[in-house]
Amino acid sequence: MLTRLFVFLSAAVGLVVASTVMTPSDLAARAAPTQKPVVLGEYEALGCFNAPMTFHFLQGNDTTIMTVDECLNRCVTQSTNGFPFNFGGVRNDCNFVLPHGAHVVSASQCDLACPGDPSELCGGTGVTQLYRRIDFITASVVPTFDTWASLGCFSDTPANRTLRSNIISRPDLTLDQCLDGCKAAGFALGGLEFGQEVLCGNALLGDSTLLSDQSVCSDACGGNPTQICGGSNALSVYVNNNETFTSGPAHIPDDFFFWTFIGCGIDNDFNRSIPNLLPLDPKRMTVGTCLDACQAQFFTLCAVQDGDQCWAGHGNNTPGIPTVRDACDLQCTGNASEFCGGPFRNQGYLFLGFVPDP
The missing domain is CATH 3.50.4 (Hepatocyte Growth Factor)
Structure with a gap:
């Protein structure tokens, strides 16, 4: 009797095991x-x-x-x-x-x-x-904010910036933060790019182009997905209170009152060709601003450099190693219609007027 029961149970267990055995492919699929x-x-x-x-x-x-x-x-x-x-x-x-x-x-x-x-x-x-x-949040251009108004979507590249001053870059950026930051820093123009970058300025530089295809500026702001914050190499630009600003194309002014352009020279950081850096506002540099400051301090040789610097000296100084005129090709931060030298490139001017004895 015990033998029969063992055989029966063994057979029953075998049936159960047989019914649950899976092939390797079945196991892999599961x-x-x-x-x-x-x-x-x-x-x-x-x-x-x-x-x-x-x-x-x-x-x-x-x-x-x-x-x-x-x-x-x-x-x-x-x-x-x-x-x-x-x-x-x-x-x-x-x-x-x-x-x-x-x-x-x-x-x-x-x-x-x-x-x-x-x-x-x-x-x-x-x-x-x-x-x-599924309930996707879409972004759109904000036409006005506080005292700011949209100018549109402009081309921009890292090598040829439309606006030169980078204030902040943060992944949770909002339009408000950008424009408030540019305003607090004293800029007339504010721009947003890649959904998280803030650029400010007082002139549209870099031969920037207003893009007719507004879809290029399509990135939502990182901190507010209902707002557009530029795009890839595309800048959403705003102007504060409709203040005046300039745009290109730019040229080198050959004369400014008693000053005359004498050439573009190569400078270096270790032995400056023109020794005195004047403390002028780098956000609003123009050729005239620099030369007026030089004349007021009785300098006879003056140069603009890097778009926002003003260097001053006297007749025994030179703009540096002479180079081609086109090497001074960086627009002035305060006037996009003028060039103000270039990186370590002095756009030199000589004073031809009367200089009183100190």
Whole structure:
């Protein structure tokens, strides 16, 4: 009787085991993590992207508990200025806009399981499992703010700046912060770029061009996704109180009252060709401003340099090693229609009037 019972139980167990045995391919299919399509009812999956996000909320032991829900919940709860982020990049990054150059890559590159839930995908090496808010926040140009008015979207490059003074760069930038900062620093023009950079000035420099395609300035401000803050090599420009400002093209003035242009010379930082740097406002430099200051202090040789410097000396000084006129090609910060030398390039002027004895 005991023998029969053992045989019966063995057979029964064998049937159960047989019914649950899975092939290696079945096990692999069940173990493979997948992209979660919708998270928290707010974010939808976009796929695998090369895009790194700007705001990072990974802290302490978060790597051991990270899931898709955990990541995107932070994009909502750790919002900036009350705005939940438009994009979430698992593992644990958020942003209002996609970085420039972001594009979808092969789904096979997002092959890492989430540490907190191995059934979900959490990106891959150098790539992001990207999600976007279903209720997407869109940005638009702010036409006026306080005493400022929009001039439009202008071309800009790091080598040939439209506005030269960089005040701040911060990932949570707002339009208000930019224009308040430019105003406090005494500038007539304020500009925003890449959603997080602030540039100020008193003249539109660098042969800047007003872009007819306003979509080039399409980046939302990092701290307010309803506001446009420029774009990639594109500057959202504002003018304060409709103050006067200048733009190019620029030229070298050959004469200014009793002063005459005598050439462009190469200077160096260790042995200045013209020894005295006059303490003038670098934000508003013009050829006339420099030469007037030189004359008032009885200097007979004067030069503008680097767009915002004024150097003064006497007849025994020279602008430096002579070079071509076109080497002095940097616009004056206070007058974009004039050149004011260049980097270590003296745009030299000689005084031809009467100089009284000191």
